[in-house]
Amino acid sequence: MTLSPYDLKSNYGDVTPIDQDDGPSPIAPIAYSTEYSTAMAYFRALVRNNEKSKRALDLTSDIIKHNPAHYTVWNYRQQILFTLDENLTKELEFVKGLARDNPKNYQLWHHRQVIVEKLSDSSKELEFINEVLDDDAKNYHAWSYRQWINTHFNLWDDELPFIDTLLKDDVRNNSAWNHRHFVVFHDLDAIDESLIQSEINYTKEKIRQTPNNISPWNYLRGVLEKSSRDIQELESFCKEFTDNDINSMGWLVDIYENRAKNGDDQAKEDAIKICESLANKYDTIRKAYWEYRKDEIAAPSS
Amino acid sequence: MASTDMLEDDTLTEDSSNITFDRDRHVMYFKRCMNYLPEPYTSNDTNRMTLAFFGLGGIDLLNKIETIYSPVQREQWIDWIYAQQILPDKDNPELNRQICGFRGSPFSGLPYNPQGCHESRFPFDAAHIAMTYTALCTLLILGDDFSRIDRDAIVNGLTYLQKDDGSFTQTYNGMESDMRFLYCACAISYMLKDFSGIDIGKCIEYIRRSQGYDYGIAQKPGLESHGGSTYCAISALSLLNKIDEGLISKDRTIFWLLSRQVSGFQGRANKPEDTCYSFWIGASLKILGVFDLIDKEANRLFLSTTECHHGGFSKWPDLVPDIMHAYMGIAGLSLMDEPGMSTLDCALNISGKARQNLENSVFWQGD
Numbered sequence: 001m002t003l004s005p006y007d008l009k010s011n012y013g014d015v016t017p018i019d020q021d022d023g024p025s026p027i028a029p030i031a032y033s034t035e036y037s038t039a040m041a042y043f044r045a046l047v048r049n050n051e052k053s054k055r056a057l058d059l060t061s062d063i064i065k066h067n068p069a070h071y072t073v074w075n076y077r078q079q080i081l082f083t084l085d086e087n088l089t090k091e092l093e094f095v096k097g098l099a100r101d102n103p104k105n106y107q108l109w110h111h112r113q114v115i116v117e118k119l120s121d122s123s124k125e126l127e128f129i130n131e132v133l134d135d136d137a138k139n140y141h142a143w144s145y146r147q148w149i150n151t152h153f154n155l156w157d158d159e160l161p162f163i164d165t166l167l168k169d170d171v172r173n174n175s176a177w178n179h180r181h182f183v184v185f186h187d188l189d190a191i192d193e194s195l196i197q198s199e200i201n202y203t204k205e206k207i208r209q210t211p212n213n214i215s216p217w218n219y220l221r222g223v224l225e226k227s228s229r230d231i232q233e234l235e236s237f238c239k240e241f242t243d244n245d246i247n248s249m250g251w252l253v254d255i256y257e258n259r260a261k262n263g264d265d266q267a268k269e270d271a272i273k274i275c276e277s278l279a280n281k282y283d284t285i286r287k288a289y290w291e292y293r294k295d296e297i298a299a300p301s302s
Numbered sequence: 303m304a305s306t307d308m309l310e311d312d313t314l315t316e317d318s319s320n321i322t323f324d325r326d327r328h329v330m331y332f333k334r335c336m337n338y339l340p341e342p343y344t345s346n347d348t349n350r351m352t353l354a355f356f357g358l359g360g361i362d363l364l365n366k367i368e369t370i371y372s373p374v375q376r377e378q379w380i381d382w383i384y385a386q387q388i389l390p391d392k393d394n395p396e397l398n399r400q401i402c403g404f405r406g407s408p409f410s411g412l413p414y415n416p417q418g419c420h421e422s423r424f425p426f427d428a429a430h431i432a433m434t435y436t437a438l439c440t441l442l443i444l445g446d447d448f449s450r451i452d453r454d455a456i457v458n459g460l461t462y463l464q465k466d467d468g469s470f471t472q473t474y475n476g477m478e479s480d481m482r483f484l485y486c487a488c489a490i491s492y493m494l495k496d497f498s499g500i501d502i503g504k505c506i507e508y509i510r511r512s513q514g515y516d517y518g519i520a521q522k523p524g525l526e527s528h529g530g531s532t533y534c535a536i537s538a539l540s541l542l543n544k545i546d547e548g549l550i551s552k553d554r555t556i557f558w559l560l561s562r563q564v565s566g567f568q569g570r571a572n573k574p575e576d577t578c579y580s581f582w583i584g585a586s587l588k589i590l591g592v593f594d595l596i597d598k599e600a601n602r603l604f605l606s607t608t609e610c611h612h613g614g615f616s617k618w619p620d621l622v623p624d625i626m627h628a629y630m631g632i633a634g635l636s637l638m639d640e641p642g643m644s645t646l647d648c649a650l651n652i653s654g655k656a657r658q659n660l661e662n663s664v665f666w667q668g669d
Contacts, residue, residue, distance in 0.1 A: 023414035025378035027354040030339045044411035050425045069345045110477045174571040178526040222515025288595045
């Protein structure tokens, strides 16, 4: 529903609208539509009296459609909804309708969180989030909200199968890898050697399927850091990809640099050689970085 | 013949350092935006202060503020900014202590007053931390000395915005809290030379907890590492002079940042490059002292593909420009010492000259 200026005048006849006073020399004035500036003029009048009514609620719906980032209007809307004891399940539909066109609007996601927290009902939420991720599997707001749902309602069971599906679609989806880390390690008591090993195996397999994908390599390091295990043990795995994956080459630099620090001259030579090929052939956009690493490794240890 | 020569000068480039950069068309783009923004900017109605910051900040980085705007015009705009300041109630300061600072625009409908508004609290009209940050920056850009700033009110207002986990909300009774607003709180405290409104230990703890397994930094603990939040965290640490305490592994964070370079920069692993990350990632690297490790030529080449014919920059090639990406494109170039452009204070995100105005401001004098 859109309120025309005419509707506003007839339904709000007892209210004196208040115009915005932008002074004699406004910076960056916006060419508002008449609908928006009229609705805002009535909003200012209603909010000044802190009126919490059905017509005030309708007015917020209208303004939000013009400007879904109006945090003050969202805040007012929440107060009205709670005061009038409105049907909050219906409110979730309102948010869903807006999310189609505004999936990256901060206020809208937060509003949903406020409503769902009040309802204490998460039954529709994963489905809602999945629809948004279906359009954009890396939507930061959707992932942020999902983590809140997981934690707040202790909902974890569907997560790993869901992540699997996403990684089958796109193994380079770094948001999905990040969520995997969040889910797998959310319960510190559940971390044991077999969990670590199975995550290592899973990740290695994904790396073998698609080389030159930084996301699983970062994940792999994250898994190792949750245990007492060291990247040194992955030398032979890294060597599977020699000259074929800049991530494995970078890991080998780290592995050999570590050994060089302990006096292994062969490792030092190997590390320098890999830095050179990364700088000059395989990862030339980071040439300066690999040359810097090479100099660090080559310098006599103090 | 002459025109052919000129064409050849432009096109026969051996490397991107010869790409010509037409400063004037960008100045005109920003100038147009400051005079008038079309209807689609309505969704920024409550954030006009940030639009002012991007537009006037962009002109300032192009070294043209004083050339194209008269002292009278600058003074009128300083007045407009001060008109958005919410001050303590004259009769009873306790009445509205929680909401002091700056609004982003006069949307709440109070009468215009360049001295700021003392009006006691009316519902839902509160300062917004990002607007306070951009208001302070824009005042410096316009040459103001903060003499109308109520420092105590703003610093005190920050105490109501920090959450137990160390992050900040944007307004009193705020809707969200994350790294963006933590950065704003640190930048405001730094510019006003008063950190008593924030708990620094909690800020550092929040930043440490938001570092990911890849050592980039997220908006919140557990979320994906992101170029924008990494900039906010590193700049905040720099303003607090706590880089070493706040970064779990500086070397690995540097590697995460450098790994974002594709030609320009992406904000997250395996995402497309985007104009604004030339600034977010570039400025982070500069603060950490390793900006020279990037491939500047490749970055300049990418930015030349998002530079728009009639001025401004877009997010991706072949899109229309918007004022935020226009600013970020200019700021990204100024990091690379583009000729004719101002230097940039990376942590505050203002020009060297605006930084000088800060050091001459009332709260910095006498030190």
